[in-house]
Amino acid sequence: MTSNELGSSTSPYLRQHAENPVAWxxxxxxxxxxxxxxxxxxxxxxxxSACHWCHVMAHESFEDVATAAYLNEHFVNVKVDREERPDVDAIYMEATVAMTGRGGWPMSVFLTPAGEPFFCGTYFPAEARHGMASFRQVLESLTDAWRSKREQIAGIGQSVVEQLGARQQVAGGAIDAAVLERAAAVLKVDFDPVDAGFGQAPKFPPSMVLDFLLRHHRRTGSEDALAMVEATCERMARGGMYDQLAGGFARYSVDAQWIVPHFEKMLYDNALLLDVYTHWWAVTGSPLAQRVATETADFLLAELRTPEGGFASALDADTEGEEGKYYVWSPDELREVLGDDAVWVIELCDVTGTFEHGTSVLQLRRDPDDLQRWERVKRLLLEARGRRTYPGRDDKVVAAWNGLAITALTRAGLVLDRPEYVDAAVRAASLIRDVHLDASGRLHRTSRDGGVGSAHGVLEDYAAYAQGCLTLLAATSDGSWLQVAKALLDRVLEQFVADGAFFDTAADAEKLAWRSQDATDNASPSGVSLAAEAFTTLASVTGEARYDEAAGQALAASAALAARAPRFAGRALAVAEMHRAGPLEIAVVGSADADADAGRAVGVGVVELVRVAVHHAPWGTAVVRGEPGSDVPLLAGRGLVDGRAAAYVCQKFTCKLPIGLPEDLRAELTGGR
Structure with a gap:
């Protein structure tokens, strides 16, 4: 068997291909x-790692000795984990979409030795079918073209690089009140009034759009915005995309009804959705929102947390070579496990046996009429599922996605009164600080088993992790998180911004065929919209105008997209809702230890003031807590009131009178509602 280089990689995806006969x-x-x-x-x-069709192509072609021999003779074969090297993935996906009209993974790109793409595709089958050439046919055609049409190939590659490399992010003005109102109106047109969500199948969880609509509702009182959120959140949580037994969302629904999931579970999806359901609960008090937020956070801690305290990237879709096998049930299996309860569960969870092998996912279209019975059934089913082969876990820790999880867990821990979520967020943030940050201040994108990867962080890593650190200022009295965030965002200004434009890679990063810029909020937020959020928060905490200006520049980069296609600018729109009027700042001065020493009950004093602030202020408001004399600028000059904790509600560092009682702070933030 031909040896390859992948066995030493920190990427679980690359290591899966270490025994391929392809000389990767x-x-x-x-x-x-x-x-x-x-x-x-x-x-x-x-x-x-969690890509189903990546595994299929690997099994069909990369494990095939004859195909591997052909690849090894005629090509130099390079394998990339898109989650580890989003910079490489981004530019060649841009080329793939430009040349073929569509993209996806596995992505198969053929390059000149100068890195110029001349032929692009995605999955190629081992045998020709449905009008698709076989992979071997593609390889043979390209080998022939390389020999006989070299000038043409070189011309194609150079043209692609010139055209795509010449594209520059064009600032489209500001995301002002008119853009926000228009975005909400366009989303109402795109909304599916029957099955909720936006657009047609497949349906991805529109986390960032939902966050924008919740913020828009809180500012304007729009009932249409809230109705779209509630319908979509309920359909997602009650359908097959949500794991009704252990919590956590699959990556997307292949149908419009949220029934059939694409079974991989991604950290970024679950972090974003945790924040959405927590926000929904904060706005409405919905019991469903509270349950799903709690279960999703519990899923993150139980199934994605690594021994080092970070969060793993994903759980695979496949087990034993079959997609979703771990999660689905047949009526006969339910009868075997549940006995007399099976009929009730089959009807309650809509188990019709319509999948392969007569199986179904579990749905929960209504709340059970007997919750104790449902909890007993869940225990039995979880025990039975635990005897199945568990999905593979991609246990590399990605800085950006851990940043999203840190923010979501911190907010959920505070408003849901679950301190274990905050503890998990602090531990994850500490891992990124201690392992991913090197002595020069450069952030590395990944780690695994406590060892840092070689890939440098991209814009989303710096911005998402910085925002996570800033969110922790509400949950702890540790002002060092501000210093970490400030250093990261100063590096963003130095390395990722040129002539007012934001780039996805640093100026001193490896030079690729061109330098990518993408303001699109797609499955996860774009680096530039995450930067807008982090700079907005940092400006609120420090009062430094240069950070507010940077936030405005970042939002301007998304303005044209926000006006034209708001479904793909959800995070930018959400940040703009907060940024346009000048966000609130809330400083809570006091000590949890002092509260305890004074004999106050748990949850009274500084902790309760923080909880009320995060719960009732506009989502994303900069909230900091600390003791008098803290070096956090927002806390400077703020003191206790009669020896007790106090909250200062400010805007642009101009503060109202201090508030000492949680109910008074709630009234201040809600206008007495």
Whole structure:
């Protein structure tokens, strides 16, 4: 068997291919140098661990000895984990979409030794079918073209690089009140009034759009905005995309009704959805919102937390070579496990046996009429499911996605009164600080088993982690998190911004065929919208105008997209809701230890003031807590009132009179509602 380079990788996805007969190389100059020396093209295969079709193509083609031999003879073969190297993935996905009209993973790109793409595709089957050429046919055609049409290939590659590399992020003005109102109106047109969500199948969880609509409702009182949120959140939580037994959301629904999931569970989805359901509960007090937020946070801690305290990237869709096998049930299996309760569960959870092998996911279209019975059934089903083969886990820790989880868990821990969530957020933030940050201040994107990866952080890593650190200022009295966030965002201004434009990669990062810029909030927030959020929060905490200006620049980069296609600018719109009027700042001065020493009950004093502030202020408001004399600027000059904790509600560092009682703070933030 041909050896390859992937066995030493920190990426679980790459290590899955370490025993392939393909002579895989990791991304780097050495691979392109070999291509130049051998005068052959580079085959670039990009995927990720939880990707079902990546596994299919690997089994069909990359594990096939004859196909591997052909690849090894005629190409230099490079394997990339898109989650580890989003910079590489981004530019070649841009090329793939430009050349084919669509994208996806696995992504299969053929490059000149200069890194210029000349042929792009996604999954290629082992045998020709449905009008698709087989992978071997593609390889043979490209090998022939490389020999006989070299000038044409070179021209294609150079043209792609010139055209895509020349694209620049164009600031489209401001996301003002008119853009926000128009976005809400366009989303109402795109809303599915029957099955909720936006657009047609497949339906992805529209986390950032829902967050925007909740913020828009809180500012304007729009009942249409709230209705879209409530309908979508309820349908997602009651359908098959949500794990009714253990919590956590699958990546998307393949149908419009939220029934059939694509079964992988991603950290970023669950972090974003945890924040949405917590926000929904804060706005409405919905019991469903509270349950799903709690279960989703519990899922993160139980199934994605690593021994080092970070959060793993994903759970695979497949077990034993079959997608979703771990999660689905047949009526016969339910009868075997549940006995007399099976009929009740089959009807309650809509188990019709319509999947492969007569199985179904569990749905929960209504609340059970007997909650004790449902809890007993859940225990039995979880015990039975525990005897199945557990899905593979991609246990690399990604800085950006952990940043999203830190923010969501901190807010959920505060408003739901679950201190274990805050503890988990602090531990994850400490891991990123201690392992991912090097002595020069550079943030590395990934780690695994406590060892840092070689890939440098991109804009989303710096911004999402910085926001997580800033959110922790509400949950702890540790002002060092401000220093971490400030250093990260200062580096963003130095390395990721040029002539007012934001780039996804640092100026001193590895030079690729071109430097990517993407303001699209897609499955996860774009780096530039995350930067807008983090700079807005940092400006609120420090009072420094340069950070507010940076936030405005970042929002301007998303303005054209927000006006044209608001479904793909949800995070930017949510931040703009807060930024446009000048966000609130809330300083809570006091000590939880002092509260305890004074004999006050748990939850009274500084902790309760913080909880009320995070719960009732506009979502994302900068809330900091600390003792008198703290070096956090927002706390400067703020003192106790009659020796007791006090909250200062401020805007642009101009504060109202201090408030000592939680009910008074609640009235101040809600206008007495």
């Amino acid at each position: 190389k990791q991304w780097g100059e050495a691979a392109f140098a070999e291509a130049r020396e051998r005068d052959v093209p580079v085959f670039l295969s990009v995927g990720y």
